[in-house]
Amino acid sequence: MKAISKIIESLISAVLIILAFSVSYYLLTPSSASHVRSADELQKFGYALMSKLSSNDAFESIFFDQNGNPYRDWEDRLKITINSLVPSNIIFEVNVYKSVRPKDGGILVTLEKVNDKRISNTEDESVFTYVGAVAQITYIYTMKNMTTLVFDLRLGDLGGR
Amino acid sequence: MAKKKGQIIIVTALILALLMLAISTNLHITSITYQSLYYDDTKEVVDNINQDLNRILQRILAESSQQYYKGSSIETLYSQAQDDLSYWLQSIIVAYSSKGVQIKVAKGNIINLDWKNGISQANLSISLNLAHLNFYNWSKNYIQYLKISDVTLSPTYKEIYFKLSRENGLPGEIFNSTSCWLFQDGTKIDYTSVESTGEGAYVIKLKKEIPKVPIKLYVKDKRCFYVGVETILATNIFLIERPAFFYTDFSTNPSSKSMTLYGISWDGSSMLCGQNPTGSVVINKNLRENSNATKLWFLQKIYVTSPGTFFNNITVRYKSDDSVVSIVYSLKLSFTKQGKNIILDGIYIYKDNRLQVQKNININIGNDWLTLLSFIDESNNGNQLNLTVCYGNNPSISFRDNKIDNSYKRINLTLSFGYQNFQGICVDDLIVSESGIASYSPLKVTFEGLTGMDNSYYVRINGTYNGQHIDKTTTFNSNTLTATFDLTQYPIIKSATIVVFKKQGNNIIEVARGSFDYVVAGDYYSFVK
Secondary structure (H helix, E strand, O other): OHHHHHHHHHHHHHHHHHHHHHHHHHHHOOOOHHHHHHHHHHHHHHHHHHHHHHHOOHHHHHHEOOOOOEOOOHHHHHHHHHHHHOOOOEEEEEEEEEEEOOOOOOOOOEEEEOOOOOEEOOOOOOHHHHOOEEEEEEEEEEOOOOOEEEEEEEEEEOOOO | OHHHHHHHHHHHHHHHHHHHHHHHHHHHHHHHHHHHHHOOOHHHHHHHHHHHHHHHHHHHHHHHHHHHHHOOOHHHHHHHHHHHHHHHHHHHHHHOHHHOEEEEEOOOOOEEEEOOOOEEEEEEEEEEEEHHHOEEEEEEEEEEEEEEEEEEEOOOOOEEEEEEEEHHHOEOOEOOOOOEEEEEOOEEEOEEEEEEEEOOEEEEEEOOOOOOOOOEEEEEEOOOOEEEEEOOOOOEEEEOOOOOEEEEOOOOOOOOOOEEEEEEOOOOOEEEEEEEOOOOOOEEEEOOOOOOOOEEEEEEEEEEOOOEEEEEEEEEEEEEOOEEEEEEEEEEEEEOOOOOOOOOOOEEEEEOOEEEOOOOOOOOOOOEEEEEEEEEEHHHHOOOOOOOOOOOOOOOOOOOOOOOOHHHOOOEEEEOOOEOOHHHEEEEEEEEEOOOOOOOOOEEEEEOOOOOOOOOEEEEEEEEEOOEEEEEEEEOEOOOOEEEEOOOOOOEEEEEEEEEEEEEOOEEEEEEEEEEEEEEOOOEEEEEO
């Protein structure tokens, strides 16, 4: 009887220690670290991407031809350009807004969405809710015609590089 | 007792487990807290605002300067620039409202189109807060700048040099080879090319030489900034044309017969050309640099003490095919007690430093100085004297045939002066000039393309003539852009200094200065910036 109670005590102690180890392991293991790092990198990547497009006047050539006339298919041109610059495991969606000068006595500018088509490399918008990391970037760019555009870029990391 | 022992084991295990859980939880919370700070995108947002602010300033300056070039008023452009900046600021605030953007900008005009001084500039200071990111008081001064300077006209009047610079001392870059515009009196001047000579320096090669300055120059750079300037006062001085000439520098004592002849080399230095105690000298020198001159000028100052005939023989030797041809010109003047009528083409006679305008003039013989100014006109010699030659760089190349290479052809001039009656004549101050200038005409200091100069500017020249100190000051003429000295008595001023200065109250502000071994009356000295 004495031996049995000792065994039971030992087992209870062992179970307690194992449980404590298990919980500690779960808490200390950076199971979400990959997501966190990925979101951070996506954010930086997004800004770097937009900065690159703005610094060499790529936006101008996407929106306008050499004579300054706007392209009708500028959404497709923007999509192709961004698609060529992002890795295959990254999905993106961008919306472009134009800052409109105040009218009729207004004092503040307003943002108007200018893209009629969806500019993305994924058909399913809901994919962004499933991916591990998502980054949202707001980027401003003033065109040569003095119009300020606001790019709302969303990036998602599908993982598995 | 055993029961108590078993409880101790369990309690110990329980304490250990709780301890481990506490430590783990603490570490986990610490980890989460650290990572949430790491997501902060302040740097990227500031970077984006920074880049786009530079961009909007570029756009504003490009648009404003272009409109200014097209004739818009500066007030309209100031207002438009403020509107554009206001629009941009609001756009930023709306776009980054989630970051709590607050931007303060310094008051005042953001653009400065000071084309009197060749400057187009946009300047703005901002202070930035991103309140929702706890980022405050980030400030920066932005500048976009294009300056055109050092606009000079070449001595040939067929090239214009200028320098383009941008902010931070960087060299400017023109948009393309057609993005320069030149105007003179409202008329566009055509050019063949614009070439970069490095470090922002450019040369515009004109189709035709331009007759005068000022000119207006406009340039567009790679960023589509326009800038203009009217050629303005220089700090450097150069000679438009230095004619070849020779001068005597011997005693003015009429009893002296010796003659030492000096020449002025092309760089302004003096050179000994010949010496002859009889008053006659032969020189054999390359004569000319300017291929457009048509006349050889001779200026002599003679002292007549008794009646007699004065000969002045001039021999010009030049190369024609393989042989050397000599042409002798003889100027002959006879003097009598009653005076002599002199009839010679191309001779001007000065007496008492005044030009005798009549062709037939009476010269009263006595102990008197006369100045003779004469010339040989090439056109009277059926172009025998082909003076379309240049002063070559290589001294070993001489007498090259015109048919082979006109650019290096030279002419040798031999001058000999003879006097029938040495007793009565002494020669001083011989000047031989190959350019079409009158050596006894006033010295003109011309100011090429000045702006901002008025009658408060003065020009001073000092130096020596025959040991006599010369110091003369004259006012600048803003209408003709010249300052003219009457140097009738001083055909050559040695060790000359020309200074341009301005009077401001009791202060004298020196604007430009040039030093020359010799300044020759009739020559043109140009101040160009």
